[in-house]
Amino acid sequence: MPVLSVKEKIGYAMGDAAANFVWRGALAYLAVFYTDTFGISAAAAAVLFLVVRLSDGITDIIMGMIADRTQTPWGKYRPWVLWSAPLLGLFMVLCFTTPNLSDNGKLIYAYITYLGLTLAYTINNVPYSALMGVMTTSDTERTNLSGYRLAGAFAGGLLVMGFLPDLVAYFGQGDDAKGYQWAMYVFASLLIVMMIITFISTQERVTTPQYKNQHLKTELWDLGKSLPTIILPLFAVSLFFYYRDWYSASFCIVVMLLLVLKSKKLVSKPNAQLTSTQQDIVDLIRNSPWLILLAMGFLTMMFNGIKYGVIAYYFKYYIADELLVGQYFVLLLVVSILGALSTSWLAEKIGKRALFITALMLSGLFTGALYWIPQDQVSWVFLLGGVAEFFAAMMPTLFFTMLGDAADYSEWKNQRRATGLTYAAGTFVQKTGSGFAGALVLVVLADYGYNGLEQSTIEGALPGMQLLMSWIPASFAFAGAFLMLFYPLNKTLMAQMSNELRLQRAL
8 A cells, every 4th residue: 555755746736737737717706708708608618618617627627538448558548647737738728719700700710729728628627637536546645646736736726826827917918818828828838837746656556447449439339329328418408497497397307317327227237238338327326335436526625616606706796996906816725735745644534524514504504604795894705715715625635535535435346446437427416516616607697787897787787796606606515515424435335445455455
């Protein structure tokens, strides 16, 4: 059970620091960039966020399968971190480039570049996430490594979120479009260098069970035949989310019932009649810890995504001081680093499940309390937001650690371990949650009549910004705390699994 060196943990963390130039950094400003600089309406941007993120989630599953079946002298997952870095940097710049186009042309350009960015992120981050599951066999070391990873993620986000407004002002000299583009050149260059460091400094150690001898092309074809089963429920939920009427609700319920029936039929098949792809899916369906984590990934991303998605609007219009946006992001991300680094120690003391529930409840309560803060009491916004973020930072740290535990559970129970697919499904629901979170922010603002190019609409949208900063995200945290009560992996079972897996792998 190898103990990872601090050097390797920091090297691994640098990969997520670089990725979060995009995930926590650039994407936090993308909505306000689209509506206030590029000139896309809030309603059109809401649909854009939803469509792109849902399609991106599907590619996560495909990428997880490809990564699991990759064989190189450098391992399964590390090479993808290296190969994808230039592509990710390129689309990061293109997303914040503003060509002179018609309204329809701008929307088409936004779809193409945002889809390109999320695809590049998938190619990079799904193998990167899975890499954590094969660097060590120790669940304790994985928890510690996850703390380093999330500290790196928050540090990367801090660089972009904290300094992007200043860099835009410096490079743009009053021209925000130019400022955004040149700021992204800087961050894209840093991203590529840091990904190279991650590739060089990490190592894959866990040898996983082999798959049936089936060509990847055949397996992707099998997956393609299953895609309607994935796409149709997402489409149904999206319709209900956007229209919120009786017809869309009825359609959503019918589709979900059909999904349950089809899943039961697939699970009831003998293993000998299943393809390798179908067996992977069945293993996940039978993996109760993973199913709960799947829902937790969505709920926690809704919680965090809504909070981060409204901050730029909240300070620009409700607090009426746009320069405070960068300062608030710096506070949140410094506190997040402390929260992420505290997670391993606290999880060792009270257990991952108990810590997850505590973090959700406390972060939700402090977030909800922001609703009652007057516009002139900025110090209270910083105080309550900072405390809430300390506990919120533990959520993704625990989530990625526990995905590794779910992969162990599958190997222990089924003698099969699809690490890449397990993590890919986790990032799939996170991106789905992020897509819904970003869209929900814009849908609520649109419902309150917001138009970033018309000052007269701002006053009426302020109550929506208050709710998006407080009780709307808090409701998702409370739902997650309730669900986590049913998570089955405790310390005793984890110890038993680790011992038996060690013997299995030795044989």
